[in-house]
Amino acid sequence: MNTHQHTAKPIVRITSEPQIIAADEPAFFVISVTENYKNIPLEEVHTMKMHLLLVNEELTWFDHIHPEEQVDGTYYVSETFPSSGKYLLFMDYKPIDHPAAIAKHTIEVAGKYLYKRSESDTKLASVIDGYTVILVNGKDLKTNTGQSLQFSIEKDSILLEEKDMQPYLGANAHIVMIGKADKDFLHIHPMSDNRFPIYAETYIEKAGLYRMWVQFKIDGKIHTTDFTVEVSEGDETEGNHNSHGAHH
Template identity: 30%
Template sequence: MKKKCKSYKDASPKDNIPAGPLNEICIHPKNSNMNQYNKGTPNCNAVRMLLLNFRQEVRVHQAATLIFGPSNFNDPEDKASSPQEADFRLVIISEDLTWFRLVRPGFVTGGAYSVTLIFPFEGNYILFADFRSKRHPSITDKLKLYVKGALPPKSEGMMEKLVFSSGDLQMKIITEQAFRTETQNKIAVTIRKNGVPLRATDLTSCLGAMAHIILVRRNDKSFQHLHSEADENYPVIGRILFSRPGIYRMWIQFQTGNQLYTADFTLNVAESNAQ
């Protein structure tokens, strides 16, 4: 008889699964260099990342320490890998997709991880825990967190945004054609710092990659994480197959000159058969 997966909704207290806001756990194994969140029933053998202190109140503009711990309810021996630079990366976004962070929680005693964050405004935040266990090379869990305090400013509608400029940094997405579903899309990015073009050799490793490209679809908050490529013309290149049309928010994080940069963009993806 096939073993039935337990979810947070049908778990009982004896299962030691915390009840509360952590009721949406979604896992998808990494395929090549892309880690895509896929809503559905988790694999029975998949380890899950839990927010251990989820009952604490988190308020805006106050430092909040979040503690995470991996657990496999069907295989207690399946623990997270020993701490390494790329073992656990955490993406945090506001539900309206206007705020973003990519961090690596630190390893603490007892097999847990912790990170301290300051949230800018009240509302729901989505946490994508990208990690691996001893028996699973890569897993992504989706968790939710509510932050209390002042409401965010009213956000404007999301229009396509292919250029980013802040301080000494200018970035531009170069496209040969419109972004479409069911076809391989190339996201080529130019970077200028103080007006000088950067090459791939000007970037240094950041959280296990030369650059991270995070995409979240506005309608359903589906998640994709790319590790960039590069060539002689573009220091950052992403290749992606969009399964659904819509508005996608995209963030690129990289490091150069011992300084970490995060740039935000908005992509409009059309149906492949649209005229």
């Protein structure tokens, strides 16, 4: 009987080429997840072995890419950053026989600086490629309770339904929330609900301002919308103190 238990989290390392990353120039990253100095295998979660979410410190720029597994068990990906400044990289992964985890890494990008006003006003509607996406219950988000996210989508004065969505990463959309203050990260995958084309449930532990990105696929194209939401402090209730895995 195998009684071995993993007591330590695997170690995540990321290296870049070139070491000094410049805006508008491709940067190449090698990511390793190791235990006892050996690369360990990862499970496929939402159709990918690793999700890499990238944002600038101001949370005005976002990208979601998927590093590719190499023969040696490392993961390789490239990115081109639009401006100099500080960027946060969130790696979402699940080693076999380990719980799912998020690793956060910070990088500095040199070169030209593109000023973009920080998003601090509530934004509950986002328009992309002719689609108007509204976070219907965006004024009701609270901590200390299971929280639903309800989205409507309209194009050409027609409200879309769940059946109009194409699968993207094993669900009908993909949602990321990041806190403005301390960069708390929530990775949320919607579930089926015939009332809304995009519907999800999560648990938000901290009140405050969050930036949110919602990606969905229609007619073979991925559309990325952004929102800014204020999460208020909810009443503490019995049995609602854990995040019950709703982030994934």
